[in-house]
Amino acid sequence: MTSTQDTSDLDDETLLPALRAGDERAFATMVEATAGRLLAVARRFMRSDDEAHDVLQDAYLQAFRKIGGFEGHSKLTTWLHRIVVNAALMKLRSKARVRETSIEDLLPHFRDDGHHLELPGAWTETGADLAERAELAQTVRQAIDTLPDSYRNVILLRDIEGLSTEEAANVLEVSPNAVKTRLHRARVALRTVLDPHMRSAEKN
Amino acid sequence: MSHPGMCCREFVEFLSAYIDGDLPDDVRKDFEKHWIDCPPCLDYLESFRATIRMTHELGRCEETLPAAEVPRKLIDAILEARRRCKDGPR
Ligand SMILES: [Zn+2]
Numbered sequence: 585m586t587s588t589q590d591t592s593d594l595d596d597e598t599l600l601p602a603l604r605a606g607d608e609r610a611f612a613t614m615v616e617a618t619a620g621r622l623l624a625v626a627r628r629f630m631r632s633d634d635e636a637h638d639v640l641q642d643a644y645l646q647a648f649r650k651i652g653g654f655e656g657h658s659k660l661t662t663w664l665h666r667i668v669v670n671a672a673l674m675k676l677r678s679k680a681r682v683r684e685t686s687i688e689d690l691l692p693h694f695r696d697d698g699h700h701l702e703l704p705g706a707w708t709e710t711g712a713d714l715a716e717r718a719e720l721a722q723t724v725r726q727a728i729d730t731l732p733d734s735y736r737n738v739i740l741l742r743d744i745e746g747l748s749t750e751e752a753a754n755v756l757e758v759s760p761n762a763v764k765t766r767l768h769r770a771r772v773a774l775r776t777v778l779d780p781h782m783r784s785a786e787k788n
Numbered sequence: 789m790s791h792p793g794m795c796c797r798e799f800v801e802f803l804s805a806y807i808d809g810d811l812p813d814d815v816r817k818d819f820e821k822h823w824i825d826c827p828p829c830l831d832y833l834e835s836f837r838a839t840i841r842m843t844h845e846l847g848r849c850e851e852t853l854p855a856a857e858v859p860r861k862l863i864d865a866i867l868e869a870r871r872r873c874k875d876g877p878r
Contacts, residue, residue, distance in 0.1 A: 620855025698795025711842035
C-alpha cells in the first residue's frame with residue numbers, strides 16, 4: 585500500500601492532542617496521510633531519491649520530537665512542510681561545499697565602459713503558459729538544478745516555495761541582504777542557462 | 789549609444805531590486821531612462837522577467853502535482869525509527 589491520500593482531510597483537532605500525548609496510532613495516521621505530499625517536497629530539494637527518503641525520515645522524527653511545541657497556529661500540514669524544507673536544507677548544507685561550482689561563468693560580462701560584452705538577444709518565450717507545457721517546465725527545472733547549491737536553494741525558497749526575504753534569511757541563516765544579493769545572482773545565472781532554450785519557440 | 793546616469797553593468801545589477809520594488813526613486817528613474825536608449829538592456833529586462841515568471845509558474849505547478857508514491861518500506865522505516873526514538877514529544 586502506498587500513501588497517496590490528499591492531506592487536506594487531516595483532522596488537526598482530533599489528531600493533535602493524540603500526537604502530543606505520544607500516541608503511536610496518531611503518528612502513523614499522520615505519516616500515512618502526509619508522506620506523499622511531503623516526499624514530493626523533499627524531492628524538489630534533493631537530487632536523488634535516497635536523499636529525499638532520508639530527509640523525509642529526519643523530518644518526521646523532528647516532528648515527533650517537536651510536536652509539543654507546535655501551537656497549532658498554522659495547519660499541521662503547513663508545519664510539517666516547513667520541517668521538511670529545513671531538513672532538506674540541513675542535508676544539503678552537510679554535504680555541499682565540496683562540489684560547489686563557481687557561478688562566475690554564468691554571470692554576464694561587460695566591457696570596461698560598462699556595456700554588454702555580448703549583446704543579449706530577445707526571447708520568444710515568455711513562460712506565461714508554462715503550466716500547460718510539461719516540456720518547458722522540465723527545461724526550467726533542469727536549469728535550476730544546474731546551479732550551485734547555495735544559489736539553487738535561494739531560488740527554490742524565494743521563487744519556487746514563495747518564502748519572503750526574511751523567512752528565507754532565517755531558514756538559510758544569513759542576513760536578508762545576503763538573500764537579496766544571492767537571489768539576484770541566482771536569477772541572472774538561471775537566465776544565462778535558459779537563454780539558448782528560449783530564443784526560438786520551436787527548438788528545444 | 790550613450791547612457792547618462794547608468795551603464796549596462798549597473799542596469800543588470802539593479803534588475804532584481806527594480807522588479808522587487810527596492811530601488812530609491814532617483815535610481816529607478818535612471819534605470820527606466822536607460823532601457824529607452826538601450827534595446828539590448830530592454831531585451832535583457834524582459835528575459836529576466838520571463839525567468840522569474842517561469843520559476844513562479846514552476847512552483848505553482850509543482851505544488852499541485854499529485855502526491856508522490858511512497859514505498860511501503862519507507863513508511864515502515866519511519867514508523868520503526870519513531871518507535872526506537874527515546875525522546876518523545878516535548
Ligand atoms: Zn544597456
